[in-house]
Amino acid sequence: HKGLIVVDASTISPEGSREIGAALEAAGIRYLDAPCTGSKVGAENATLTFMIGGDRAVFEQIKPVLEIVGKQFFFCGGPGLGLQAKLTQNLMLANMMQAFNEGIVLAVKGGVDPDVMFQVLDNSAAKSGLVSGKAPAIFKRDFTTNFATKWMHKDVSMALDSGRSLGVPLPMTAVTQQMYQAALSAGDADADFCSTVKTMERLSGVEVKGSK
Numbered sequence: 001h002k003g004l005i006v007v008d009a010s011t012i013s014p015e016g017s018r019e020i021g022a023a024l025e026a027a028g029i030r031y032l033d034a035p036c037t038g039s040k041v042g043a044e045n046a047t048l049t050f051m052i053g054g055d056r057a058v059f060e061q062i063k064p065v066l067e068i069v070g071k072q073f074f075f076c077g078g079p080g081l082g083l084q085a086k087l088t089q090n091l092m093l094a095n096m097m098q099a100f101n102e103g104i105v106l107a108v109k110g111g112v113d114p115d116v117m118f119q120v121l122d123n124s125a126a127k128s129g130l131v132s133g134k135a136p137a138i139f140k141r142d143f144t145t146n147f148a149t150k151w152m153h154k155d156v157s158m159a160l161d162s163g164r165s166l167g168v169p170l171p172m173t174a175v176t177q178q179m180y181q182a183a184l185s186a187g188d189a190d191a192d193f194c195s196t197v198k199t200m201e202r203l204s205g206v207e208v209k210g211s212k
Helices: 014-026 039-044 056-066 081-109 114-122 129-140 149-166 171-185 193-204
Strands: 005-008 030-033 048-053 070-077
Touching (some): 005 014, 005 056, 014 030, 014 081, 030 048, 030 056, 039 048, 048 081, 056 070, 070 081, 081 171, 081 193, 114 129, 129 193, 149 193, 171 193
Parallel strands (some): 048 070
16 A cells, blocks of 8 residues: 555675666555565574665654664665675675685695684684684585575576676686586575575585584
């Protein structure tokens, strides 16, 4: 009905979101794209981060509702720009995960203890919140899902689509997308996206497992 405000927190394409927004606006309904990040833990602890696209005044009006589950809010601009920011973030996370997978498999194959390698990374310029969060789980072989491989593959694929539409080459992301596709093909679609390390392990004939 007219006057309704729709807030879409899913991660879809910016172009598709703008089409939805235009259709709703024609019906007198206001619309925001508001993808979030923080995974399962962030949702359970009400610490999600939201990236907002649309009308700032509408965002300010509905912000108290989002504050029920969110802690940080970034207004990114007009329609679709919250999603543009979210795809950028997930593009970087996916590539960082792939870089860690390659590095840790190389180190273990070469004879370095994975726990030692993690300490090196965690005390150098290569330190990463993603690695700090995912490495211990990998070493325990715990691939309990916080964010599934299939969803990261979807987001990386949409980032590539965005790159094509904007004329931005994304060569590293293209390789990462194919490695995630290999993980899906191997049956790891529903596991956490850190399980993509298994793709590198299968190719290299080694398993990354901590001693603790």
